[in-house]
Amino acid sequence: MHIANIIIFNYRSCKFLDLELSREHPNVFIGLNDSGKSTVLQAFDLLLGNKPKYSSYGEGSYKSDLSNSLISIEKINAILENKDLPLFGFSDDSTLIIGKLVYSDDEVEKYIDLNLTAALKWSIECNPTNVLWIAKRYYNNRVQTYLISSEADEPLELWNATQATINGKIRELAITNEEIENENRRGRFSNFEKIRAVYGKLNCSLKWVDYNFGKSDKDVFPSFSLFDWHTSLEEIISTANAIMQEEINEHIIPIKQLANDSARKAEEAINQKFGEISSIIKEVAKEVEGISSKVHFDVKEKISDIMVTKTNSDGPIHLENQGEGLKRQIWFSLIKAKASTQEEGETKFVWAFDEPETHLYPGAQREFFDILNKISLGNVQTLISTHSTIFIDKSNLDKINSVKKENNGYTEINFCKDIDSIFLSLSVKNSDFLFYNKFLIVEGDTELYLVPQLYELYTGKSLIADNIQLLNIQGKNKWNENKRIIDKVLGDFKKSEDQLIFLFDNDMSFEIGRGVVTENMFFVGEQDIEDSIGDEVWLNILNDYYQGILEFNLEEINSWKESVAKNAKCNDYEKFYPILKKAIKLKCENSNIEYDSVKKIPSKGAESAEFLLKFMNTENTIPLKIKEAFDKLRV
Structure with a gap:
């Protein structure tokens, strides 16, 4: 079960935030100091944490985590109504955190074996498939939990x-x-x-209803931990428990099942005994029709302590008695171990990291983010508050949240749409960091649309996800000018020949001359990318495009490719596209079809890319030279 959506009302600087979250990628929050990043992570703790900290005004207390200027319950309910959620009926003096939790079909099967409270079982049954909504309200030194359930008027x-x-x-x-x-x-x-x-x-409808966690209910919800570099022994042990959960489960699950079976038997025996004495009870409490009990045997599992053996120690030593530096090292190594043994599965943990780059040099920051990325693919959902340009550099752009305080003092969060929004959020200059690791240079508008789709088809990831920027030099005649500009821009960074991969039509090689060609330059086709596309692919493209008007065969396509000029600079009419267009016109004339009445094949831009991609939909349809360029990008 993971968090898909969190809504925050009236919590410190977060007067109102509505955040969508990723399960399989780190959710990154960036922004200046005092923008509200830590507050956002602590809101997750309020929703799912075991011992969240919340301050309310009261006797002896002079600070409160309640927002200074509250969003009213009327506005809260208007927002909830817009999201098709039930409304609340309490007053305005509350912090409210609402979470949308999503779970898999496999998890549902496991819930059946748990001794869940009727309240949770009913909520699971009433909500849309695989969705559970939970809310926490903090007010007057109290906390109340709610679920959405079907309830009578x-x-x-x-x-x-x-x-x-x-x-x-x-x-x-x-x-x-x-x-x-x-x-x-x-x-x-x-x-x-x-x-x-x-x-x-x-006559029932969905409503927010009061809810108290049962002992087994906690096995349904993901375990939340908030980490920073002031890591306590309790947090280290919590991390160790998470890592060793599978090993613990191997031994504890049979015991829990035995305990549940024994509890049911005890419950039946107790209720039978209650039945035997019900007449006696009724004599004393005349309004009581019957009496019964519920029995639960609590089986708790956890690592209770961690011992370390050091090179200069005389046997194991309690980690609690060691310095903060060693505790941090042990914590870091445990998270690294979690990543190295990670397997895909249901989300069991939500880990939030508040500025985890602290005390880490750049190389260690890169390693740590790779670790967080890896555990995010398994059973850990990750949230990261950071100032690190390295963390941002390795993140998917569409998973980065820009956190800032508006003039009214309250936090706003938006997804970063482009590099400019990253720079603005962190108040950095171009010289502070280079967002992309590598650059892929193409020569035209068609490639600008076509290449990203082929890259994702080939690798399963987007160019942005792999920190690759696509640059379009917009034509062969602008090669020298644009190459000089690129080299100048990247001059102060890593050598440009290591960063730049060039993917051009082969006719570009005749323009620039073989003498300047490097191992990072890849030239496609005899003259261009179109003549490198397989005959079967072209057959499917053309017969689909001209279905009911013209019909093509492999012999025709092969003959057109044979007509393309080889190993030399040539005129446009000696290239595949002009040859193809001329052949289509001739085919129309031979079929007594007015050529001007039929649709023309697109030759540039997004329309051309979509025309080709319809049947370039498997890895083996991608031309070899393009795949070689992609492989070079990923080295």
Whole structure:
């Protein structure tokens, strides 16, 4: 289960924020000091943390985490209504954190085996498929948790009701046994099965309802940890628990299952005994129709301590007694170990890192971000607050959130749309950092649209995700001018020949001369990219484009390619596209079709790229030289 959306109301500088989050990539928050980055991470702690810190005004307290200027409950409800969420009915004096949690079908199967509270089971059943909404309200030194559940117009809260109350509703609504679904198809109806039947008879709608975590409920929600470089022993042990969870589960799950089975047997025995003495109870408490119990055997698992053995120590030493430097090193190594053993799976942990680059030199920062990237692909969802240009350099641009304070003193967050927004958010200059690792130079508008699609088809990642900038020199005749500009811009950085990969039509090699060609230059086709595309691909493209008008065959396409000039600079009419256009015109004349009445094949820009990409949809349809250029980019 991971967080897909968090909505923050009235928390410090975060008067109102609505954030969409990625599961498989680090969610990066950048901005100047005091912009609200740490506050955003702490809001996640308020939602999912075990012991979140929140200050309210009260006796002996002179500070509060409540925003100074509150967004009213009316405005909160207007926002929720716009998101098709139920409304709240409390007053304005509250911090409210709302989270949309998303889980997989495999996780649903695991929930069946957990001894969940009726409140959580009912919420899971009532919400849209694989979605669970949870909210936390902080006010007057109190905290209240809510779930979205289907509830009657006059609230009953049957998930918190006694068996007698539920049975009373069954009788009141005249619900028959046939109307109650018995999931096991044997034995007595459970309270939950009766609750479902009762609500099925009533006029219900989705509402926010009060919720208290049950002991097994916490196994459903992801475990949240907020890390910085002031790492405590408790946080190190928490990290160790996360890393060793699979090893712990191997031994603890059978014990938990045994405990649940034993609890059910004990519950049946106790309830049988209650049944035997029910008449005695009724004599004393005449209004009581029946009495029953719920039994849960609590099985807790955790690493309780960490010991280290040092080269100069006489046996294991408690890590608690070691210096902060060693604690940080152990914590870093545990996270690194988590990445090295990471496998894809359901999200079990949400880890937030507040300026993790602190005390790390640039190379270590790059390594640490790679580690966070790797664990994000497994069962850890990551959130990062950072000033590090290295972290930003290695992030997907569309996963970077720019955090800033507006003139009114409250935090606003926007996705970074381009490099300019990165520079503005961090108040950096061009000389402070170079965002891209490498540059791919192409010569025209068609390649500008075509190449990124082919790269993603070939590698499974976008150019931006691999920190590659695509540059268009806009024609062969501008080669020398643009090459000088590029070299000048990159002159103060790493050698440009190491950063620049050139992907051109082969006719460019005749323009610039073989003497200046380097191993980073790749030339496609006999003359251009079009004649390098496979005959079968062209056959599919043309027959689809002219379906019902003209029909083409492989012999024709092969003959047109044979007509392309080889190994020399040539005139335009000796290249594939002009040859193809001329052949289409001749084919129309031979078929008594007015050439001007048929649609023409696009020859440049996005339209041309889309024309080609329709059937260049597998890796083996990408010309070899293009794949070689992509391989060089990724070295």
